[in-house]
């Protein structure tokens with residue numbers, strides 16, 4: 001058991017990569033808070049995972065909601081060792097068509113949400129001189145992508161925050177790393193046309209899309225003591241795709 005007696009908050013844990021990670025973390029002994037806006041999927045998913053899993057309705061882009069989530073983790077499980085900043089959204093349009101609302105919405109969730117959650121979680125972790133923070137970037141944060149100005153900005157920004165927090169929090173026993181998934185078979189790809197997905201598979205050395213489990217295992221590695229001397233990195237999990 002790699003996460004025995006550890007409590008993890010997984011944002012965006014109601015579906016896709018986050019839900020797969022909640023299942024894996026629980027199977028490795030952790031208590032898990034699924035922190036998601038989507039109560040109709042998140043609540044039953046948490047109940048199905050048993051007493052070591054709880055759903056906390058959270059909007060990561062809202063400061064007080066993020067704070068409440070961290071306090072709930074402490075109240076329900078007594079401590080907080082791991083934060084996986086996995087919640088994320090897209091709202092695609094080419095540069096000349098993208099509205100400022102569209103830009104801000106994605107920045108609010110994908111970048112500001114990571115800031116709020118980490119600010120409150122890291123303060124608790126520092127008290128115990130132990131923490132693991134994992135931020136979800138993207139292949140798009142490394143290479144950019146047509147129609148994703150807002151998303152690319154947010155996911156590149158996550159890498160900058162990861163490197164900064166690794167420096168700020170290392171002496172407090174907290175590691176901070178990012179995972180940059182390639183193209184992963186979740187609801188997020190529903191709007192991507194089939195011919196583009198085929199093209200992506202062809203250009204991926206491993207010849208397939210990623211599965212949520214591929215990313216969950218990377219989160220687990222960075223959350224576990226196997227990664228105790230790793231901080232500030234961005235781990236690409238993309239089947240070798242150079243986008």
Ligand SMILES: NC(=O)c1ccc[n+]([C@@H]2O[C@H](COP(=O)([O-])OP(=O)(O)OC[C@H]3O[C@@H](n4cnc5c(N)ncnc54)[C@H](O)[C@@H]3O)[C@@H](O)[C@H]2O)c1
Nearest residue numbers: 012016017036037038059060087088138181183184186188
């Ligand atoms: N699927 C991919 O190809 C891919 C590639 C690179 C990076 N990612 C990143 O992986 C992460 C997980 O994505 P996924 O593919 O599992 O998508 P998903 O849509 O299945 O999951 C995202 C979850 O985030 C939740 N969420 C959205 N806004 C929120 C908010 N304000 N507060 C709390 N929760 C909120 C949603 O309800 C949903 O449950 C995201 O950060 C995404 O950007 C995904």
